Amino acid sequence: MADLKANLRNYSLDEEELRQGIELLFYAYRDFTSEPDKILAKWGFGRAHHRVIYFVGRNPNITVTELLLILQITKQSLARVLTKLIKENFINQRADPLDRRKKLMTLTKKGEQLEKELTSTQMARFNRAYNETDTEAIEGFRRVLRGIINPQDRARVRPRTGLSNRRN
Amino acid sequence: MADLKANLRNYSLDEEELRQGIELLFYAYRDFTSEPDKILAKWGFGRAHHRVIYFVGRNPNITVTELLLILQITKQSLARVLTKLIKENFINQRADPLDRRKKLMTLTKKGEQLEKELTSTQMARFNRAYNETDTEAIEGFRRVLRGIINPQDRARVRPRTGLSNRRN
DNA sequence: TTTATTAAGTCAACATGGCTGACCTTAAAG
DNA sequence: CTTTAAGGTCAGCCATGTTGACTTAATAAA
Numbered sequence: 328m329a330d331l332k333a334n335l336r337n338y339s340l341d342e343e344e345l346r347q348g349i350e351l352l353f354y355a356y357r358d359f360t361s362e363p364d365k366i367l368a369k370w371g372f373g374r375a376h377h378r379v380i381y382f383v384g385r386n387p388n389i390t391v392t393e394l395l396l397i398l399q400i401t402k403q404s405l406a407r408v409l410t411k412l413i414k415e416n417f418i419n420q421r422a423d424p425l426d427r428r429k430k431l432m433t434l435t436k437k438g439e440q441l442e443k444e445l446t447s448t449q450m451a452r453f454n455r456a457y458n459e460t461d462t463e464a465i466e467g468f469r470r471v472l473r474g475i476i477n478p479q480d481r482a483r484v485r486p487r488t489g490l491s492n493r494r495n
Numbered sequence: 496m497a498d499l500k501a502n503l504r505n506y507s508l509d510e511e512e513l514r515q516g517i518e519l520l521f522y523a524y525r526d527f528t529s530e531p532d533k534i535l536a537k538w539g540f541g542r543a544h545h546r547v548i549y550f551v552g553r554n555p556n557i558t559v560t561e562l563l564l565i566l567q568i569t570k571q572s573l574a575r576v577l578t579k580l581i582k583e584n585f586i587n588q589r590a591d592p593l594d595r596r597k598k599l600m601t602l603t604k605k606g607e608q609l610e611k612e613l614t615s616t617q618m619a620r621f622n623r624a625y626n627e628t629d630t631e632a633i634e635g636f637r638r639v640l641r642g643i644i645n646p647q648d649r650a651r652v653r654p655r656t657g658l659s660n661r662r663n
Numbered sequence: 664t665t666t667a668t669t670a671a672g673t674c675a676a677c678a679t680g681g682c683t684g685a686c687c688t689t690a691a692a693g
Numbered sequence: 694c695t696t697t698a699a700g701g702t703c704a705g706c707c708a709t710g711t712t713g714a715c716t717t718a719a720t721a722a723a
Contacts, residue, residue, distance in 0.1 A: 345618040346553065347637070348625075351652055353546075355643040356524045357567060373679050373710095378521075385514065391700060399525060404681055406701070428690050428699045450513040456642025457516075460635065467628065467635020469515070474624025475523040484519055541681095541708050559671060572710055574672065596670045596719045 352475075362448040370441070375400075375408045377445050380434065383418055384442040388431040390423070397483065417441060520643075530616040538609070543568075543576045545613050548602065551586055552610040556599040558591070565651065585609060 363377050370376075382397050383389055395405060412418045417438035423429035434442060457465055473481050531545050538544075550565050551557055563573060580586045585606035591597035602610060625633055641649050 341622075342618065344633075345621045345625075346614075347652060348621045349549075349614070349617050350553075351637060351640040351644070352524060352527060354648055354651065355640045356520060358645045358648070359520060359643060361567075371678095375680060381517075385518075392698090399529075400680085401682065402700075403683085403702085407680070410701090426691070426699085430700070446514075446517070449517050450510065452643055453513045453516045454509075456639050457513075459642045460638045463631060464635030464638045465512075467632030468639035469519060470628045470632045471624050471636035472519040472523045474627045475527055475620055476519070477526045480522055480526070483522065484515060543709060560669090568709085569711065570671075571673085571712085575709075578672090594670085594720070598671070 359449060359452060362452075363445045366445055366448070372411075373408075375404070376412060379405070379408055379412060380417060380438060380442045381446060383432050384434045384439065384446075387433045390429045390431060392429075394432070412438070527617060527620060530620075531613045534613055534616070540579075541576075543572070544580060547573070547576055547580060548585060548606060548610045549614060551600050552602045552607065552614075555601045556591075558597045558599060560597075562600070580606070 360374060364374060367373055367377055378398060379394065382394060386393070391402070391405070391409075394409075395402060398405065409418070413420060416435055419433050419435050419438075420430040423431050473484060476484070528542060532542060535541055535545055546566060547562065550562060554561070559570070559573070559577075563570060566573065577586070581588060584603055587601050587603055587606075588598040591599050628636075641652060644652070
């Protein structure tokens with residue numbers, strides 16, 4: 328196992344720091360999704376189903392258009408997973424009484440149960456990470472990650488107050 | 496636009512905080528990958544190609560086995576993208592003189608150029624985020640994100656000193 | 664020196680989940 | 694009454710993950 332120095336390239340400290348950030352985000356996301364993926368496989372679902380279940384659970388009475396804005400995928404891509412989730416009774420749709428073109432979506436009991444099972448693995452991971460640090464570190468984490476997000480979407484991070492067209 | 500409060504579920508403060516973390520990570524990763532994806536499309540490549548180019552560039556003379564440990568995908572999945580990258584002369588392979596079963600991989604000039612183009616968009620994003628905050632926030636970001644990563648892989652985050660079997 | 668293990672490669676088949684493009688229905692707004 | 698908005702749908706393509714089986718070459722172990 329030869330000379331380590333021979334492998335060092337001349338990065339500026341800044342570039343090294345930025346690359347470490349990139350790698351942290353890659354590894355964190357890779358592991359963050361690994362546990363739900365295993366649970367989803369048992370149901371014949373994939374990661375896309377989790378995302379839909381998560382954001383419908385988090386934003387009761389969300390519409391298709393709003394969900395598309397969050398996920399940033401096409402309507403056709405969403406349709407594939409959403410249709411299956413509705414057919415198998417994880418998600419309910421009902422017409423918005425104030426604009427019957429809109430379909431308000433909520434989780435069914437079954438959907439809530441699966442959501443909880445999936446998301447609890449991720450919450451446990453965050454809980455561990457948060458407990459290994461302190462309040463200031465968590466606040467730093469939040470501020471930096473917000474800075475990574477495109478400016479126009481930063482408001483979404485507190486979606487219960489940020490998303491506007493919500494109703495019952 | 497009816498009652499917002501009617502939509503609030505009774506989360507504990509903790510659950511709310513954990514869910515905000517989940518969402519921050521989702522949105523950050525979504526946007527973090529969006530710019531490279533556009534560049535890759537011009538070359539007929541996908542996100543998987545970027546990951547290979549990135550980690551080969553970052554770890555010159557890496558072997559296939561080591562790359563698989565980082566990416567956590569199957570050899571067959573890697574083969575598809577790696578074969579294409581070698582065929583189109585973005586990556587070089589040569590036998591390790593000390594163990595001729597191993598193939599040491601490096602970026603070609605062409606590979607380095609593409610790597611730089613792809614990664615610079617992500618470094619710019621991190622640079623912006625870092626500059627919007629301060630040193631303590633960045634350190635907090637790093638510590639929390641490390642906590643999210645599976646313990647056995649946390650050492651990888653400083654890969655130039657962490658990965659062992661590196662040589663020239 | 665024969666045998667087992669390791670590193671890498673390969674073929675086939677399958678599933679998920681993105682995408683484009685075209686087109687339809689229903690309801691609301693002008 | 695026409696236009697626009699919200700949602701749905703069909704067909705096909707592509708990228709990228711998976712399992713399983715099998716091969717070759719080189720090193721390590723018995």
